[in-house]
Amino acid sequence: MTVGISLPAGGEQGENLVTTLLDQARQAADAGIGAVWFSQRQDLDALSLAALTGQAVPGVRIGTSVVPLYPRHPITLAAQVRTAQAASGGRFQLGLGLSAKFFVEDSYGVPFERPIRHLREYLEALGTLLHDGEIDFQGQTLRARTAFGPAGVPGAPPAPVLVAAMGPQALRVTAELADGVLPFLAAPKALDDYLVPTLNSAAAEAGRRPPRVVAMLPALVTTRTEELRARAHEDLTFYERFPSYRDILDRGGVERAGDLFALGDEEAVAAEIRRYREAGASEVVVTQTGFGTEEERLRTWRLLGELARQEARAGE
Numbered sequence: 001m002t003v004g005i006s007l008p009a010g011g012e013q014g015e016n017l018v019t020t021l022l023d024q025a026r027q028a029a030d031a032g033i034g035a036v037w038f039s040q041r042q043d044l045d046a047l048s049l050a051a052l053t054g055q056a057v058p059g060v061r062i063g064t065s066v067v068p069l070y071p072r073h074p075i076t077l078a079a080q081v082r083t084a085q086a087a088s089g090g091r092f093q094l095g096l097g098l099s100a101k102f103f104v105e106d107s108y109g110v111p112f113e114r115p116i117r118h119l120r121e122y123l124e125a126l127g128t129l130l131h132d133g134e135i136d137f138q139g140q141t142l143r144a145r146t147a148f149g150p151a152g153v154p155g156a157p158p159a160p161v162l163v164a165a166m167g168p169q170a171l172r173v174t175a176e177l178a179d180g181v182l183p184f185l186a187a188p189k190a191l192d193d194y195l196v197p198t199l200n201s202a203a204a205e206a207g208r209r210p211p212r213v214v215a216m217l218p219a220l221v222t223t224r225t226e227e228l229r230a231r232a233h234e235d236l237t238f239y240e241r242f243p244s245y246r247d248i249l250d251r252g253g254v255e256r257a258g259d260l261f262a263l264g265d266e267e268a269v270a271a272e273i274r275r276y277r278e279a280g281a282s283e284v285v286v287t288q289t290g291f292g293t294e295e296e297r298l299r300t301w302r303l304l305g306e307l308a309r310q311e312a313r314a315g316e
Contacts, residue, residue, distance in 0.1 A: 002283040003273065003308045004035030006065055006216065008044070009290035009297060017044065018052070025053045025060065027298075032305030035061040037095065037285050040068065042107070047080040054088025061091045065182050065216065065285065066164040068099035069122050071108045074144055078129035078151070085156035095182045095214075097164030100242060116169045117141055123161065123177035130158040162214060166248045168198060175202035180212030184287075185236075185245055185260055187252025188279035191215065194251045196280035215281035218288040219262035219269050221299040228292060233258035261288070266303045273307065 005028055007021050014020035021044075025036045036053060038046040046064040053062050062084070067077070077096075084092040098119055101112040121139035128135045133150035137143070160179040165171050166186060174181055186195055191213065200210045218236075222228055236257035239245040245257070254260055262272035276284050289300045 002034045002061070003304045003311070004037055004061070004063075004214075004283065004285040005033055005289055005301065005304065006037045006039055006285050006287040007049075008039065008041070010288055011290035011292075011294075011297070018049065021049060022053060022056050025057045025062075028301055029057050029060040031301045032308050033060070033301060034308050035063065035283070035285065037063040037065040039065055039287075047084055050092055051080075051084040051087040054084060054091060059091075061093065062088055063093040063095050063162075065095040065214075066097040067095065068104065069096045069119070070099060070104045070110050070112065074122055074125040074129055074142070075135075075146060078126060081130060081159050082151070082153040082156040085159050086153045089155065090157050093160040093162060093179075095162045095164065097182070098170070114141055116173060119163070119165075119170060120173045120177065123163070123173065126161065127177060130161070160212075162212065166195065166244055171195065171198050172202040175199050175208065175211055176206040178211065180214055180282075182214050182216060182285075183248065184216040185239055185252075185254075185257055186215065186248045187254050187260055188275045190248050190252035191276065191279040191281060195248075212282045213280055214283040214285055215276045216285050216287050217262060217273065217276060218260065218291070219272065219286045219300065220289055220291050220296055221266055221269050221303055222263055222292050222296045223265070224292065225263045228263050229258060229261065231258075232261040232263070232291070236261070261291075266299070269300070269303060270307060 007024055012020050028036055038049040040046040046067055050062045050064055081094050098115050104110050104112045118141040121142040125135055125137045125144045133152045134146040136145045162180040162182050163174040163178045164182045165174040166183050196213055203210055233256050239257045262269050273284050289297045
C-alpha cells in the first residue's frame, strides 16, 4: 500500500510558496514517502506544481487532488496532463472532481447542470484524448474536437485518472471510465460497507478490474490531541454542510467531520492508517500535516516514511 501526503499541508511559510512546496516535496521523498499530491486552490495551480515536482524530485509519484473539471475543457486538461507526465517521466496521476454547485457557479459563472452526465462525458472525452491524442466528440453537455491532428508528447504515456467520487451515481461512472477514486472524510466503515463494494460491483458489471481506492485522511502526530481536536471540529465544519459529505459521514457513523482527523502519537496514527487499509483502501494519502507545528509535521512524515518502508519489506 502506498502512503502519500497532500500539499499544501497548511502552515507553509516563505517568500516564495512554490519554492517552499518543492522543498517540502524533497523532504517527503527523503523521508521515504512514496507519493505527493497537490490540492487545487485559487492561488496555486496543482498541475503546474506537479509538473515542477516531477522534474525536481526523482522517484516520487505525483498527483492532483483534486482539479475541478468544470472550468477546464478536456482538451486543455489533457495537454496539461501530458506535460506533467513527460516532466515526471510517467509518474503523474490525475485526480479530478465535480466540485460543488455554489463554488462552480459563484466563482466561474459556469452552470452546474446535469453533473453526472457531464462527468461521464468528460471522462469519455478525456480518456480518448489521453490514449488517442485526438477526438471528435459531441455529447449532451460537452463538445470536444481537436483541430490539428493527433496530439502526442514523447515520454508521456496515458496517466491514471482518479475521481473524487462518493455518491452512488458518480461511483458507477468512475468504475466504468476511470482508474480509481479519491474519497475524503470517508470513514473505514463507509469504505467497507458502502464505497468499496459499490465501486467494485459497478466495475465488475462493466467488465473491469476493481479500481484503486486512494483514501484521503487528515492526520498529525501530536501530543496536543484535545486542543487540535477542537480546532479540527471548527476547521472541518465547512464540509458538514454539503450533502455529499454529509451522506458519506453518515454512512461512516460519524457526526462531526473533525472526528475523522487522526491525532495522537505514532502508534495511534499508524493504527488509524491500518484501519483504512483493512477497510479496502489500496492507498492512503495523509492531508493537513501542517495543521500543527513544524516538528509535528516532520514527526508525521517520518512515521509515514517508516510505514512505507515496512510495506516495502513485507512485499519482498
